[in-house]
Amino acid sequence: MSQEDAKCTPPSGSGSSFINDKSFDRSSSQGSDRLSQPLSQETFNQLWTTLEEISDHGNLTQIMMQPLDSSGVADLDSRKNCIEMEVDQHQIEPKSSLAAVSSSPNHYFSPDSVMSSSKPSDNSADPGETPPTYIPPLQQSIATPTVPSTTEYMGDYGFEIYMASSQTFSKAATWTYSDIVKKLYVKMAVTCPIKFKTHTSPPPDSIIRAMPVFKSPEYVKEVVKQCPNHASMKVSGLDHPFPSHFLRCENIQARYTEDPTTSRQSVSVPYENPQVGTEYITYLYAFMCFTSCVGGLNRRPIQVIFQLEKDNVVLGRRVLDVRICACPGRDRKSDEKRCHPPPKQIKRGASKTAGFQMSVGSKRRKGDDDVYTLIVRGRENYEFLLKMKEALELMS
Amino acid sequence: MSQEDAKCTPPSGSGSSFINDKSFDRSSSQGSDRLSQPLSQETFNQLWTTLEEISDHGNLTQIMMQPLDSSGVADLDSRKNCIEMEVDQHQIEPKSSLAAVSSSPNHYFSPDSVMSSSKPSDNSADPGETPPTYIPPLQQSIATPTVPSTTEYMGDYGFEIYMASSQTFSKAATWTYSDIVKKLYVKMAVTCPIKFKTHTSPPPDSIIRAMPVFKSPEYVKEVVKQCPNHASMKVSGLDHPFPSHFLRCENIQARYTEDPTTSRQSVSVPYENPQVGTEYITYLYAFMCFTSCVGGLNRRPIQVIFQLEKDNVVLGRRVLDVRICACPGRDRKSDEKRCHPPPKQIKRGASKTAGFQMSVGSKRRKGDDDVYTLIVRGRENYEFLLKMKEALELMS
């Protein structure tokens, strides 16, 4: 049961779904536990530590983007150096002093995505939206730039996201959205249509930026990126502008960014007003790893932050829980079942015997003490049923 | 049942266990099937093809060995170039003409590991060993150097391997050897003692070379290497002489080789005669991926070839089936059960109900037509048993 807890916390309406978060899966730092009796304990601890450092900050993607004309040999050791450099950066020089001065923490996204407080679209400005709950002063500083906001924010233009809660429950549908768990279930590497609208046209050249983050507070700080396995598949770099991005948008104008400070990756597309007669504008997104990918998301649930931005000013923000899996239909069904167990569902067994439904529990029923006679043909059947009867009577 | 077939073919004694091989799991080229509704079908097919090429020949390990003093950025695209170069090599210039001339196919291992036919240790020379079965002329040429021999060969020195069939069945033991399935079950990244002996001391400076190969004929040609995930963990290169090797030997004198022609990786250690009073010499080996590793072994069973060599002449060869998994005890147990199903084992269900054993099948038994009376207390119990009885009578 405890293994399933994490799944039972659908985001509460439009507020930050973080509040509902429970503890999650395993911590990636438990990795070293797997190495009982290692070649050399110390050696391995080192290995795993290295791995964790890399997965926290790694600049692999940047390395991989290097075009063909370079030396032709890779020095992956440089990654480790990058990591240390990065840490220094954090402590010494916030990438842009502009960000440090004028960004509003609740709308902070990346150093080049600043919320000007003079704009009318500040979070306190929109009464129709759940106002953000009290934020302790510490969080208001730029001290933790690695955790992007996940507070939903409609903004002045009425930015909204919409998932057709369509697509069958079928185990094999490429994607399906659960309105009851408020979560998108989607297969890996398939495009999934996501719709947006505003009630007022945002300024021209506005964009929608999409960025994945871990849902659990335990991991929000960690950057979401592809696992080495899937990252290594796109190595050729010929097929995609930013091959090792976890989140893609099928749009010729899609722009792939990796924030040099936080090293978080995002995709942005120009916001287009819906065609006449259409309420929503649809973009096609694809997720390039499973939620379960070892060495990547590693079974840690994520959400995607969709932000309407104009010149690095955040005009609106929507957050979508996403699970990337092999059987969206199956997994949706089981999540929903977990949250709304059907009446009289039995813990385990029994109901699988199907054909009839036996109640379980201590409630006494009509006829509980009556005595009946069963005529059975066959010795073996008789013995079986006898044992069964004894077991049943023991239970009652 | 068919999913389990492959597991039920223990190698038949000391002969090539290839003969018993059945079809295996899925082909890795089915990868593209996973991408239903991809971003762009063509693009993805390309991706997967690239991946397969890489996993077949990829020079990643070489690239990763590049020391820190290089440019500091990696050009992983160069891998693809390497691949093509490699293919050319195969067709144009066999690495050493010596190998092409004097190697005996059955003892062929790698271009620098040649079987001199003047040596007394030729395969035809030892009558105590199963002589290799007829080999069609085509295979005798050096045309398929990518498939190392897996024929066991005791040789003049009486080379033997020995696995203590010790270690509990316990689900958590780090390794266990099944004498009935003739397979080693071992956790990933833990050292496992493997013992060798000869009846006569081999010449000084003899070595034992260990090389993993896929067991299935379908995949033998493919080089066994670590999955990108696990390979990327050792990236630092500080911890191990050849960090991305799949097979390691805990021995200061271990030498890690990657054959430039076949790009197969192997570890060799100097052969040492057992200590006085000891029959065997023990080496510690470790496997750095699961048999199930996606992008690596990918659930394809492997075996390890242990070859006694002296100056690239093969003096003996032993082959060991190995499964690297999280629960060696559990998996051994289930493999053995598959091969020797306990008498009266029921396909599914029933036996799980424990406490009594019901036979299944159509054999008529004593008492099959007798009629018995069962007195049942409780309406619900009665109804349950009634249904049960009806079902049972339907079955008989």
Place this chain on the structure above:
DNA sequence: CAGGCATGCCTG
């Protein structure tokens, strides 16, 4: 350590 779940993938 043993039981059991989660989840990719295989097979009909």
Place this chain on the structure above:
DNA sequence: CAGGCATGCCTG
């Protein structure tokens, strides 16, 4: 496409 297995890993 649905049922079901295989198998890493989590939890008592």
